[in-house]
Amino acid sequence: MRLLRSNLSREEVLPRMRDLVEVLYAEIPSGVGSKGKLRLTRQDEERLLRKGARWAVEEGYGDAEDLERTESGGAIEGADPSLISDRAFERGRAQQGTLGSGNHFLEIQYVAEIYDEAAAAAMGLFPGQMTVMIHTGSRGFGHQVCTDYIEVMERAARRYGISLPDKELACAPINSPEAQDYLAAMKAAANYAWANRQCIMHWTREALMKVLRTSPKELGLTLVYDVAHNIAKIEEHAVNGRKQRLVVHRKGATRAFPPGHPELPGFYRDLGQPVLIPGDMGRASFVLVGTEQAMEETFGSTCHGAGRVMSRHQAIKKAKGRAIWREMEDAGILVRSAGKRTLAEEMSEAYKDISNVVDVVHRAGISKKVAKLRPMGVVKG
Amino acid sequence: MDRGFEILDISGDVGLRIRAADLEELFEYGAIGLYSLITPLNGVKAVETAEIEVEGEGLEGLFVGWLNELIFRFDTYGFIGREVEVESVSDRMVAARVGGEEFDPERHERGLLLKAATYHDLKIEKDDGGWTAVVIFDI
Numbered sequence: 001m002r003l004l005r006s007n008l009s010r011e012e013v014l015p016r017m018r019d020l021v022e023v024l025y026a027e028i029p030s031g032v033g034s035k036g037k038l039r040l041t042r043q044d045e046e047r048l049l050r051k052g053a054r055w056a057v058e059e060g061y062g063d064a065e066d067l068e069r070t071e072s073g074g075a076i077e078g079a080d081p082s083l084i085s086d087r088a089f090e091r092g093r094a095q096q097g098t099l100g101s102g103n104h105f106l107e108i109q110y111v112a113e114i115y116d117e118a119a120a121a122a123m124g125l126f127p128g129q130m131t132v133m134i135h136t137g138s139r140g141f142g143h144q145v146c147t148d149y150i151e152v153m154e155r156a157a158r159r160y161g162i163s164l165p166d167k168e169l170a171c172a173p174i175n176s177p178e179a180q181d182y183l184a185a186m187k188a189a190a191n192y193a194w195a196n197r198q199c200i201m202h203w204t205r206e207a208l209m210k211v212l213r214t215s216p217k218e219l220g221l222t223l224v225y226d227v228a229h230n231i232a233k234i235e236e237h238a239v240n241g242r243k244q245r246l247v248v249h250r251k252g253a254t255r256a257f258p259p260g261h262p263e264l265p266g267f268y269r270d271l272g273q274p275v276l277i278p279g280d281m282g283r284a285s286f287v288l289v290g291t292e293q294a295m296e297e298t299f300g301s302t303c304h305g306a307g308r309v310m311s312r313h314q315a316i317k318k319a320k321g322r323a324i325w326r327e328m329e330d331a332g333i334l335v336r337s338a339g340k341r342t343l344a345e346e347m348s349e350a351y352k353d354i355s356n357v358v359d360v361v362h363r364a365g366i367s368k369k370v371a372k373l374r375p376m377g378v379v380k381g
Numbered sequence: 382m383d384r385g386f387e388i389l390d391i392s393g394d395v396g397l398r399i400r401a402a403d404l405e406e407l408f409e410y411g412a413i414g415l416y417s418l419i420t421p422l423n424g425v426k427a428v429e430t431a432e433i434e435v436e437g438e439g440l441e442g443l444f445v446g447w448l449n450e451l452i453f454r455f456d457t458y459g460f461i462g463r464e465v466e467v468e469s470v471s472d473r474m475v476a477a478r479v480g481g482e483e484f485d486p487e488r489h490e491r492g493l494l495l496k497a498a499t500y501h502d503l504k505i506e507k508d509d510g511g512w513t514a515v516v517i518f519d520i
Contacts, residue, residue: 032420033455033485033489087457100494101491102494102520143456146497147449154442166501167500167503168500168501311390312393312493338486339490340490341490
């Protein structure tokens with residue numbers, strides 16, 4: 001999950017929105033069966049897996065400053081390409097720099113409401129400002145790593161005498177060779193995802209400059225933060241008053257570190273970690289900030305999205321005979337999607353209202369609301 | 382349910398229930414069901430044939446491995462199948478010929494992007510009338 005801020009206001013961008021959405025859709029490959037623009041060799045891919053977003057910046061996709069604003073500097077140490085199957089290498093080769101499908105998206109948004117002025121200012125956010133949100137991950141590469149290691153873990157679980165209620169929960173003790181191998185492979189997948197979002201951010205910058213005819217300085221499109229949404233990380237937490245190293249699995253959750261946490265970059269150390277929570281494509285997304293209470297109660301974690309109220313199939317039935325893109329356009333949101341089925345599945349009504357979800361975590365104190373972002377233009381896979 | 386497949390409605394993901402006379406047919410309908418989630422099959426032509434062999438452990442491992450092989454070939458090479466002929470299913474291997482073509486976003490309607498076939502709530506059962514399988518895909 002990645003949020004970009006700009007120097008531009010909603011009013012400055014609105015007249016060019018149609019072109020902007022078209023160019024972004026054309027420049028950033030998305031959807032089922034799409035291929036990326038990058039042509040990677042095996043050696044390129046190995047470097048990318050070790051270096052994550054750093055690889056992208058070295059290749060000219062973005063600035064060093066972007067890395068400071070990315071969780072773990074855009075690359076987790078310890079990724080080991082030798083533990084990645086040839087199949088994962090192959091599957092990942094043409095998918096770097098692609099958005100994907102399903103709930104992945106690229107949105108042009110504006111800051112609709114600010115709840116915490118000081119925090120918003122520290123993140124470079126102001127009312128009415130244009131922002132860009134990018135939601136994508138490790139693509140087919142990560143899925144193949146998962147598929148490969150489920151087979152490994154399934155055998156490992158039997159070997160270590162772990163009985164499972166569901167075979168998909170395949171696992172192994174963290175200190176076992178199988179688990180250590182998986183961790184090194186998962187880190188490679190996380191790095192793939194950071195590189196992916198970095199490349200997409202770069203092309204977004206280029207597209208905005210082209211369509212809005214601005215200089216990089218006028219545009220000021222810089223990173224607020226980039227944080228993983230599904231990952232396991234080894235962290236220190238207090239358990240019954242004692243500090244312990246734990247493996248924190250955040251699935252359907254995202255990190256929300258408090259002010260003062262040593263893993264935060266200097267400029268966010270006093271503030272706490274920016275938390276990025278996307279809603280559905282018709283309503284809103286939110287920026288929050290991590291809290292000490294999250295450290296105490298939820299291992300420094302909070303919710304990561306709205307969650308569905310309708311299955312995909314139900315949503316498609318509900319959308320039958322309707323033009324979802326037209327409904328969105330009437331509501332002031334331009335949308336471009338590779339698949340018309342995706343739009344039906346992803347329509348607003350298929351999701352819970354993100355405002356309610358975010359209010360719950362805000363009141364629970366595990367992250368605090370900073371700003372509400374509303375979509376103006378949406379690119380879907 | 383007659384022989385064939387039906388799509389199962391699961392919040393966030395999607396599944397297939399497959400009914401077949403024998404194991405070979407179970408694997409065939411599984412593959413056809415999978416492909417039909419990706420794109421409507423009436424738009425797909427069988428212009429090339431892929432010979433596919435998949436090894437696996439046990440029937441469940443073999444079935445999930447087979448479906449994941451087809452997902453891999455689609456996601457990596459864009460190969461979308463339409464005609465599936467499973468030649469044999471043994472304890473450790475499935476051998477098949479799949480007729481299909483390269484996915485073309487200009488011609489083929491885009492359906493679901495399947496990440497993987499999973500073991501979650503997986504069922505493969507034999508009764509007097511034949512075989513039934515239930516499989517859930519990660520989306």
